[in-house]
Amino acid sequence: MSIGLVMGDAYYTSSEELLRDADMAMYHAKTKGQNRIGTFNPALLQQVRDRLHLEVELRQAIERGDFALHYQPIVSLRSQSLRGFEALLRWQKGDTLISPDVFIPIAEETGLIFELSRWVLHNACEQLRQWQQKYPKLQSMGLSMSINLCANQFSLPTLVAEIQQTLEHRQLRGQFLKIEITESVLMQRLDSAREILAELKAMGVRINIDDFGTGYSSLSYLRHLPLDGIKIDRSFISQIN
Structure with missing residues (x-):
């Protein structure tokens, strides 16, 4: 089992934002192997955004050849x-x-x-x-x-x-x-x-x-x-x- 934690001075206006970041940290921990704890930081969020942007570009590139x-x-x-x-x-x-x-x-x-x-x-x-x-x-x-x-x-x-x-x-x-x-x-x-x-x-x-x-x-x-x-x-x- 992998666990995601949110630590530091992050400010949240809703529980959904908190759960989103904890979930992101958990999946990041899973990519490193089983039985790990991952902590969230803003750089991780930027990595996810960059990856999603690259995925969109990749799909478009395949369509264009x-x-x-x-x-x-x-x-x-x-x-x-x-x-x-x-x-x-x-x-x-x-x-x-x-x-x-x-x-x-x-x-x-x-x-x-x-x-x-x-x-x-x-x-x-x-x-x-x-x-x-x-x-x-x-x-x-x-x-x-x-x-x-x-x-x-x-x-x-x-x-x-x-x-x-x-x-x-x-x-x-x-x-x-x-x-x-x-x-x-x-x-x-x-x-x-x-x-x-x-x-x-x-x-x-x-x-x-x-x-x-x-x-x-x-x-x-x-x-x-x-x-x-x-x-x-x-x-x-x-x-x-």
Whole structure:
């Protein structure tokens, strides 16, 4: 159980205002974990207002299509050759690019992540197909497109079917798509994730674990999953000379 408290010199004209702020402090405490006490302060109220404002802007941005994909090349250190691309979602807000670290958590909380993720899947696959048609050598090189799946997507019963339909519509073989899933998502839904990953592997899709080293970080469970690669988090190796 988490508890919210209002402390300090705050002045209230109604009990509703007092309960609002105590409730806000309680939910803030819940985001930090169970069995905590949170205290309200004006800065917390401003954070909530800023978040609501950003949520409204995010919804409007989705309606306007103010998003872009940036394609980060993946290069083999051994051969110095291009191996593929990773699709990175960016919010083009005027002349400013908004980082996913800012808007993805809000998109996940509000359910907007499903629409954004579907847009990423379709457009990244379409871009790869266009490159293959324009540069036939890319297909013979086996260059792949990597996209990230969030935790919420693993709750969708239509996930595998949607990926398969996207590949078929773009006339892409499964081997050209790489799905990246964070370690925390796998550990939260290990049994269901194993089934989903097996279905994707049967289609030829390759599977990578992203941010390995930030969660459970155990090598023992990896052998029970149909994985093709591990992306070690930079915090795990940043001190290597």
